[in-house]
Each structure stands twice: as structure tokens, then as C-alpha cells.
Amino acid sequence: MIAGMEGLLTHYTYIVTIFLMVSGLFVVIARGNMVKKLVGLGCFQTSVYLLYIGPAKILGGTAPILAPEYSVYSNPLPHVLILTAIVVGVATLALGLALTVRINEAYGTIEEDEIFARDMVEHANSEESAS
Amino acid sequence: MSAAPGFELGHHLPALQVVVPLIGAVICAMLRNGTLAWGWALIVSVLTAAISTMLFVAVQAGGTISYGLGGWAPPYGIEYRVDLLSAFILLIVSWAGAIIMVYARQSVMHEIDAGKRAWYYCMYLLCLTGLLGIAITGDAFNAFVFMEVSSLSMYTLIAMGKNRRALLSSYQYLIMGTIGATFYVIGVGILFTLTGSLNFVDIAERLVTMQMERPAIAAITFLTVGISLKLALFPLHSWLPNAYAYAPSVTTSFLAGTATKVAIYLLMRIFFSTFGEAKVFEILPTTTILVLLSVSAMIGASLVAVFQDDVKRVLAYSSVAQVGYITLGIALANDLGLTSALVHIFNHALMKTALFLAVGAVFLRIGSVRLHDLDGIGPKMPVTMAAFALAGFALIGTPGTAGFVSKYYLAAAVIDKGWWGLVFVIAASSLIAVFYVGRLLEAIWFRAPGALAQKASDPPLSMLLPIVGLSLAVIWFGVDTRLTVDVAHNIATMLLGGVK
Numbered sequence: 001m002i003a004g005m006e007g008l009l010t011h012y013t014y015i016v017t018i019f020l021m022v023s024g025l026f027v028v029i030a031r032g033n034m035v036k037k038l039v040g041l042g043c044f045q046t047s048v049y050l051l052y053i054g055p056a057k058i059l060g061g062t063a064p065i066l067a068p069e070y071s072v073y074s075n076p077l078p079h080v081l082i083l084t085a086i087v088v089g090v091a092t093l094a095l096g097l098a099l100t101v102r103i104n105e106a107y108g109t110i111e112e113d114e115i116f117a118r119d120m121v122e123h124a125n126s127e128e129s130a131s
Numbered sequence: 132m133s134a135a136p137g138f139e140l141g142h143h144l145p146a147l148q149v150v151v152p153l154i155g156a157v158i159c160a161m162l163r164n165g166t167l168a169w170g171w172a173l174i175v176s177v178l179t180a181a182i183s184t185m186l187f188v189a190v191q192a193g194g195t196i197s198y199g200l201g202g203w204a205p206p207y208g209i210e211y212r213v214d215l216l217s218a219f220i221l222l223i224v225s226w227a228g229a230i231i232m233v234y235a236r237q238s239v240m241h242e243i244d245a246g247k248r249a250w251y252y253c254m255y256l257l258c259l260t261g262l263l264g265i266a267i268t269g270d271a272f273n274a275f276v277f278m279e280v281s282s283l284s285m286y287t288l289i290a291m292g293k294n295r296r297a298l299l300s301s302y303q304y305l306i307m308g309t310i311g312a313t314f315y316v317i318g319v320g321i322l323f324t325l326t327g328s329l330n331f332v333d334i335a336e337r338l339v340t341m342q343m344e345r346p347a348i349a350a351i352t353f354l355t356v357g358i359s360l361k362l363a364l365f366p367l368h369s370w371l372p373n374a375y376a377y378a379p380s381v382t383t384s385f386l387a388g389t390a391t392k393v394a395i396y397l398l399m400r401i402f403f404s405t406f407g408e409a410k411v412f413e414i415l416p417t418t419t420i421l422v423l424l425s426v427s428a429m430i431g432a433s434l435v436a437v438f439q440d441d442v443k444r445v446l447a448y449s450s451v452a453q454v455g456y457i458t459l460g461i462a463l464a465n466d467l468g469l470t471s472a473l474v475h476i477f478n479h480a481l482m483k484t485a486l487f488l489a490v491g492a493v494f495l496r497i498g499s500v501r502l503h504d505l506d507g508i509g510p511k512m513p514v515t516m517a518a519f520a521l522a523g524f525a526l527i528g529t530p531g532t533a534g535f536v537s538k539y540y541l542a543a544a545v546i547d548k549g550w551w552g553l554v555f556v557i558a559a560s561s562l563i564a565v566f567y568v569g570r571l572l573e574a575i576w577f578r579a580p581g582a583l584a585q586k587a588s589d590p591p592l593s594m595l596l597p598i599v600g601l602s603l604a605v606i607w608f609g610v611d612t613r614l615t616v617d618v619a620h621n622i623a624t625m626l627l628g629g630v631k
Contacts, residue, residue, distance in 0.1 A: 021317075028306060037306060045313055051320045078323070081272050085316065088279045092309050095283055099290060099302045106295035115299060 013054035020047035032112040034100045038093060045089045052078040052085075144189070145198040145211040148182050148221065149264050151175060156256035165248030169236045172252040176229040176259065183225040183263075187218040191618075197269070205269065206330035212269030216404075216622045219473065220266040220396045223480050227388040228259045234488055234597040235381045237590065241495050242379045243291055251291060255385065258284040262393045271319045271329045271405075274397060275312060278361070282308045285390060289378040300373035307360055307370040314357030321350040335405050343414045351411065354401050362394035364458060365428035368451045375447035380491025383443060387450055388484035392476050395457055399472075402461065403626035412464045421462030426556050428455030433563035437570065442490050442500045445567055446483065449526060452560060453479045459553070460541055467544035469623035474615045475537035478525070478608060482534060485522040485601035489515050492590040492598060497583040502571070507580030511587040514595060516575055518602035523568040525605045528561050532609040536616065 008015065020043055027040025056078035064073040100110055107115050140147075155175030162168040190196060190213055198211040205212075213221070232255070243251050261281025265274050286308070290301035323329055325346050326337040341347065356367075363371040375383050402411045411417050429452050436448035453475070460472030492515045493508065494500050509516040525532035538557060545553040589595055608615055 025310070028310065034302065041306060041309055044310070048313055048316055048320065051317060052323075055324050081329075084272075084276055088276065091283055092279070092305070095286060096302065096305050096309075099286070099298055099305065102290070103295075103298045103302060106298055119296060119299075 013050065017047050017050040017054060020044075020050065034103065034110040034112065035097070038096045038100070041096070042089065042093055045085070045092070049082045049085060052082050141185075143198075144182055144186050145196060145213055145267060146200065148179065148186065148225075148267055149211075149260055151182065152179050152256045152260040152263065155179075156253050156260060159249060159256055160253040163249050165240070165243075165245060165252075166236070168249035168252040169232075169239070172235075172256055173229075173232050175256060176225070176232045179259065179263070180225040180229040183218070183221040186213055187222050190215055190218040206328055206333035209273050210269040210330055210332075211267050212332070213267060215618065215625060216396065216399065216473075217266050219618055219622060220393060220476075221263055223392060223477055224259070224262050224266060224389045227385065227480055227484055228255075230597045230601065231381060231385050231388070231484065231488070234384075234491070234594050237594050238380050238491050238495055242293060242381075247291065251288070251379075254284040254287045255381075257281075258288060258385070262389050265393050266396055269331050271322065271331060271334070272316075273329075275316050275319060278312050278315065278397075281390065281393070282312065282361075285382075285386060288382040288385070289374050291382070292377045292379050294377050296373065297377040297379075300370075300377045304370040304374045307367075311357045311360030311367075314353050314360065316357075318350045318353030318355075318357060321346055321353065325350065331400060331405050335407065338406060338410070343410050347406075347410075348415065351401070351406055351415070355398070355417075358394055358398045358401070362391045362398065362458075363451055363454055365424045365431065365451065365455060368428070368432070368454075371451060372444050372447040375450065375487075376441055376443045380487065380494050384484050384487040384491060387446070387487050388480045391450070391454055392480055395454070395461075395472075395476060399461060399469075399626065402464075403469075408464050408627060418462050418464065421458055422553070425455040425459035425462060426553070428452055429459070429556060429560035430563070433560050433567065436567040437563060439567075440502050442493075442502055442505060442571060443487070445502075445571060446486055446490065449564070449567060450479075450483060452564075453483070453526075455560075456537065456541060456557075460544060463544050463548055464627075465544060465547060466620070466623050466627060467540055467547050469626055470616065470619045471537055471540035471544050473619035473622055474540055474612075477615050477619075478533035478537045478605075481601060481608065482522045482525040482532075482605050485598060485605060486519060486526070488594070488598045488601065489519040489522070492594050493587070495590055495594070496587040499583060502574055504581060504583045505571075506574050506578040506584055507576075508584040508587050509576035511580060511584055512589045514589050515598055518598045519575070520572055521602040522605055523572055525609065527564045527568050530609075531606065533605045533615075534609070536609055536612055540616070 024040050024044030024047060028037050028044065031037050031040065056075040058072055058074050061072040061074040062070045064076045104110050107118055109115060152175055155172065159168050159172055162171060195212065195214040197205065199205055200209045200211060239248055239251055258281050261277045261284065264277030264280065268274050268277060286301045286305045289304060290298050322334055326334050328334050328337060360367045375387060378386065402408065432448045432451035436445050436452065439445045439448060457472045457475050460468045460475065490500055493505060496512065497504060525534035528534040528538040538561065542554055542557055
């Protein structure tokens, strides 16, 4: 029991990461508001940054610049990877928000169920005019 | 690549494969004028296709090409690794890109506003860059970046559709696609913490000595689910029908011909050349899961296709079903199964592109793709609709067409495994295909033309040529299988030769 607790405490970064991951994904699935969905998606993507960076940090390690005083360095590669992933995340968020703006212009709402309702009405009208 | 005396262009083909369309896209955006941008994009995409052909020939003659980007030797730098599988996929994607580009001018003039045409071509080339990048890179994280380059530009290409539902489809695809890509990157992260490498070959070498313990199983699960979202495996396909239906015609053809195929390539790369089939298929219940999902796709999605009243949606659901054939081939994990999967990647790209291009021509003429608007359109646009019929027959799997070749090998693979029940599933799925293709052909050829269909005629030559060319190729590759089957067989042998 004590060992289990200790394991949890020393691995707290994983717990935070997984909490963010699951809550982000939950928001994406459970919310119908398009901006809220994007917030959830952002949260989900951010958790991955932690997943990479957490293990890369070495306690007591310094920035990876060679100097005679230091012998322990953090791994720079995950940081660089995540820098790229952040850029990708920002681009995705920007595109998602741009689409949301356009959807709001076209439909007058950004709630998914209302949009579906309006499309159903439009569909029914076009069926009537066709027949 | 180090210490190459002098600069020789031939050595840098792998880099050029990606750099040419990338720079081309930037220049395209600066051109601003639609026609000018189209001309430029055509030059770039034909050049890209030529490079992929040269790479394919070089790989067939001299084996795998490894290219250290920026002169950094793998596994420290990013490696571009062109083996026969990569070269095959590059060939499909880049030629699809070039052929659709010939067609694009008239269709884009009709469907995209004048001010946005240059941007459209810019996004098209960026998407091409991303797809080619996934196929050529030997680095797992680099593949993620290219995946996002292609996906983000694809969302834009879809959102440019005239119908306001295009925006909604694009948004839904963005959400699903990003979840998929993030799952992939979680999988790569776990693999990286486990092995300390991002290079596929290097990871494979380090995994050999490891047991399939929990982190490795978690990694492959995340990777498989993430990529399955991208390739629209059966229960994860919900983004696909709307995206195909409301996107501009050129986007739909390009998306159908390339995007899912590249995702399937990535899945094969992970399964066979990173983990190795012994780990994926013998320790984990991958076979059972994949076979069940593939069979559901082949039957379920085909059935749904029968009841659609929009031609693009019929073909979209049929795509989900066809992906099922390919994943079934992968799930069998034997020589014939992989051969059939690879052959079907090629053949399906061929026939679906032809079908969607023909539907795009109909949209150009009558502004609708609803089935009852297409009544009796066959005699009005005979060449286009004859090509549509040919590609449709191939989709069913009529002997003498490309579709038959892949189904024949798939059936042979199933029998080789001794799973006779699946032969009936393949037959049943083909039978359902007879219904949904037959329903389209019946309406197109044998009904009295409606008001819209009356004024239809064959599209301009620049659109007609790609349609006719592709549908003739469907027949050609149904008879001459040297390019498809022989190459696919060599690739299958290479993949099953496993992780060295």
C-alpha cells in the first residue's frame, strides 16, 4: 500500500498528464459548442507536450550546453520535438477557430445540435421544392 | 551522403520529392492569379511525379535509398528512406496529384471564387507535400509533422466547397483528424521513451531485444487507433462521407485517391517494419480485431451505400468498404494478403479517382450530384459516363478490370489461411457492390432524362482526358499486372522478411 502510494507520488507527472489527456478528450466528445470543443482539443494536445517533456527532464540536470562544471544534462530532443508540436497545435487551433467563425456566419450559431436542426429544415425544404 | 564530391542532382532526389512541391506551394500563393497558379501547380505536380518515377526506377534497380537530410547521418538526423514500399506509394500519390491537376482548371473555375483559386492550388500542393513526406520519411516524428501539414491543408481544401455544410464537414474532420494525429504522437512518444529513438529502422533494431511489455503494447495501441482514424477504418469513418460529399470535386478526387492510402502505408510501416509481424499478430489479438472491423466495413458500409441518394455519398461509403478490403489483406499478414492489400491500394486509387472525376464533370454541367438529377444523363455525356461505367464495373470486381485482380488475390489469401467463411463475405460484399453501382448505372443509362440532364454534355477536353485515361488504365491494369502484382509481391516479401 505504502509502496503503491510512493509510486503514485514519484510519478505525479504521469498522473497530471493522463488527467489532462482524458479531461481534454472528454470535453471534445461531450460538448456541442464548437469553441468549447476546440478548448478540449487544445487541452488534449497540451497533455502530449507533458508526456514528452516529463521524462526528458533529469533532476539536477542542466541545459545541454557543454561546460566543465556540469556532467548531468536534460535531454534536449523532446523539447525540440515539442516546439514543433506546439506550432502544429497553434496552427490547428487557428484553423479550427477560423472555421468556427465561418460556420457562425453561415448558420448563425456554433452549437452543433442547432446546426444539425437547421440543416434538417433546409433539407426538408429542398425536398419539397424538388417534388 | 557525406563527402560527396561535387553536387549531383540525382543524389538528392529524395529531398527534391518533398522540397519541389513545398517551394512550389509558396510560389503558387504569391501568384494570386488563378490560371497562372494552375499552370505553375501543373508544372510542379508533373515534376513531382517525374521525380517519384525516377526514384521508383532507381529503387527497383539498386535497392533501398537512404538519404540523411542536411548531411546528418541517420539515426541522429532525419532520414529519408525510400524502399520499394515507399517508392510505390510515392508513385501512386504523385501521379494522382498530377493527373487530377490537369483536370482541376475547369472544375476549380466553376466551383471556387476567383480570388481564392491561387490559394486553392497552394493548399493542394501543400497537401501533396505532406502526403509525399509521410511516405518518404524514415522518422516517426517527422511523419507526424507531415501528417499535420497534409491534414491542415486538406481541411482547408474541403472547407472551400460551395455548400455551407462543407464548413461543418471540414470542422468535424479537423476534430477527428487531430484526435487521430494526437493518438499517433502519443504512441510515438511512448516508443521514444521506450527505445530512445525516432528512426523506424533504429526503433525496430532496439525493439528486437525487448519483450512486448505494457509500454510497447500501449504504444502500438495508440498508433493503431490514431492511424485507423486517418484511414477511416470502419467504426472510425464518421468524418469521411460528409467530407467527400461536400468538398469541391477536385478535393474529393484527390482525397479519395491519396489521403487514406498514405495512412494505410503508415499502418503497414508500423506493423511490419517497426514492430514486425511476429510481435503484432502473434502476441496481440490484432488479427481478430482487424478482421472483424474489416468485415463490418465490407458489409456494413456497402449496405449503407445502397441507400444513399447523393452519388458522392454512395462512392464515399463504398470507399469505407474498400478500405475494409485493404485492411483485411493486412490482417491476414501472409504473403498473398499483403500483395492483395497493396494491389488494391493502387487499383482503388485508380478507380475511385476516375469515378469522382466523372462525378465532378457531371457537377460542372448540371450543378447537382443527386441521383434523381442524373436520370438519363448517360446518352447526354456519353464519353464521361462510359468511363464512369467502366470504373464502376471495376469497383464491383468484374473480371478483366483492375478490381478483379485485387479481389482475386484477396480471396486466394483467405483460402491460403483456410478461412473459407471469409470467401463468402468477400462475395457478399461484391454482390452488394453490384447493387449500389447497378443502381447508379441504371439511373444514368436507362431512365428518361430529367430537366437538368437534358442540357448536359461532355466536359471540356482537359477534364475528359484524365477521366478517360484513368478508366482505360483500370482495364489495362486488369490485364497487365506486371506493375501492380509483381511489385506488390516483392514488397510483401520484403515486409514479411521482417525486422532484421
